[in-house]
Amino acid sequence: MSDTPFGFGLPPEEPDDGDEGKKKDQQSGGGQGPANPFGFGPGGPGGDNPLAAMFGSLNPNDLGAAFQQLGQMLSYEGGPVNWDMAKQIARQTVSQGTPDGTKDASIGPAERTQVDEAVRLADLWLDDATSLPSGAGSAVAWSRAEWVEATLPVWKELVDPVAERVGAAMGDVLPEEMQAMAGPLLGMMRSMGGAMFGTQIGQAVGVLAGEVVGSTDIGLPLGPVGKAALLPLNIESFGKDLSVPQEEVRLYLALREAAHQRLFAHVPWLRSHLFGAVEGYARGIKVDTAKLEDVVGQFDPQNPEELQQALQQGMFQPEDTPEQKAALARLETALALVEGWVDAVVHSAAKPRLSSADALRETLRRRRATGGPAEQTFATLIGLELRPRRLRDASRLWASLTDARGVDGRDGLWAHPDMLPTASDLDDPDGFVHREQLDFSELDKMLGEAASGPSQKPNLTKDEPKDDEKGQEKGDDDK
DSSP states (O other): OOSSGGGOOSOOOOOTTHHHHHHHHHHTTOSOOTTSTTOOSTTSTTTTOHHHHHHTTSOHHHHHHHHHHHHHHHHOOSSSSOHHHHHHHHHHHHHHOOTTSOOOOOOOHHHHHHHHHHHHHHHHHHTTTOSSOOOOSEEEEOOHHHHHHHHHHHHHHHHHHHHHHHHHHHHHTSOHHHHTTOHHHHHHHHHHHHHHHHHHHHHHHHHHHTTOSBSOTTSSOOSOTTEEEEOHHHHHHHHTTTTSOHHHHHHHHHHHHHHHHHHHHHOTTHHHHHHHHHHHHHHTEEEOHHHHHHHHHTOOTTOTHHHHHHHHHOOEEEOOSHHHHHHHHHHHHHHHHHHHHHHHHHHHHHTTTOTTHHHHHHHHHHHHHHOOHHHHHHHHHHSOOOOOTTHHHHHHHHHHHHHHHHHHHHHGGGGOGGGSOOHHHHHSHHHHHTSOOOOOHHHHHHHHHHHHGGGGSOOOOTTSOOHHHHHHHHHHHHO
16 A cells, blocks of 8 residues: 555655754654644644644645645545545556556557457357357457546445445544534544545555456456456466467456356346345444544544554454354355356366466466455455355356256356355255256246236126126025
């Protein structure tokens, strides 16, 4: 993470005369003792000027930027995350490049053509491996900055619920007698909380933009519907040390992207199911109020990075309840089933055609299992790791289903969430695969008749007696 949170410029420089300078500064009132905690008033840096106390250590060239960032923080009145700041920080992080020195670059016509051809060929191969039709209406090649722009709306869905809880907790930790008097303070804290979340999320998204190779790397559809997206620059970095031809790397990754697109396009309930699982898990996360109380109680306007550091260290603890454990199991199982299906389908399509299919498959499995620095940051910020812990189990189950029931039988399980394997089925894949298959034909027939409604029944007119009336009439005749 950045050492200069919120763009407040460089940290104070050491005095030229070392420790002696520090002592001299403390003797002259420059230290932040208890009697003068914020450095305001006489004796603080800058004398009677509180702004000098806050910004006196800044390089004059950075002062304008510092005031601009502070203004953005304190004037923010939106939701729990300042997404404008998140976007700005993410773009700045992308522009700095990745640790290996690779800088972002615009996408040229040749790269767009390569991506388009790779996705088209991948879709052709997948036709033999799955019964789900193509879900990619178009193929796009993104720069890292374009990935940031396209995926931020989805990150908002993921992060806002947890950030909302943190914002409420920041107000709750104040003593009751202070809450009635602390309207402006609470407003400032909410604004700063939104800015800090925005800063952290922006940095994480910016770092992740340097790692991802498409729009579905984390198992969730981050991009626009129907767009298969690849990042040529990151694909090149990904394949650099694999001793695999770049064309094969690109094609294998295109297969994975196109397979995800098919699944999300033709299983209409899947997206809401996954995001509902994320939200259900988030509802069971509690904020470590003890840690938050310590931070708020020692809050120093001169050191807003203290709150930021608290976010970095994590303030979230999953509740140890049966409901929370069930929510986590649902989420992990859903992620594993998606990634396992993609893994099995892509391997089926690639194995006969790419000599490097096995090596690329194992590389991608390990990559998803370990996650990168950005994924770890999100785990710290929102208390959630978006990793399919049971990817290999799920992949074996889908492959076994293919052998036992065929491609149509396997993919037919996506028709309804209740038909999918559960966490216990991942423990016993053979039991699920060879379980007696239910015949849904009669049920479908009954449901079809019920859906047709009264139109299939004979209409009764006023002159035509009902069944009970007919029975009464018959009884009268018998008499």
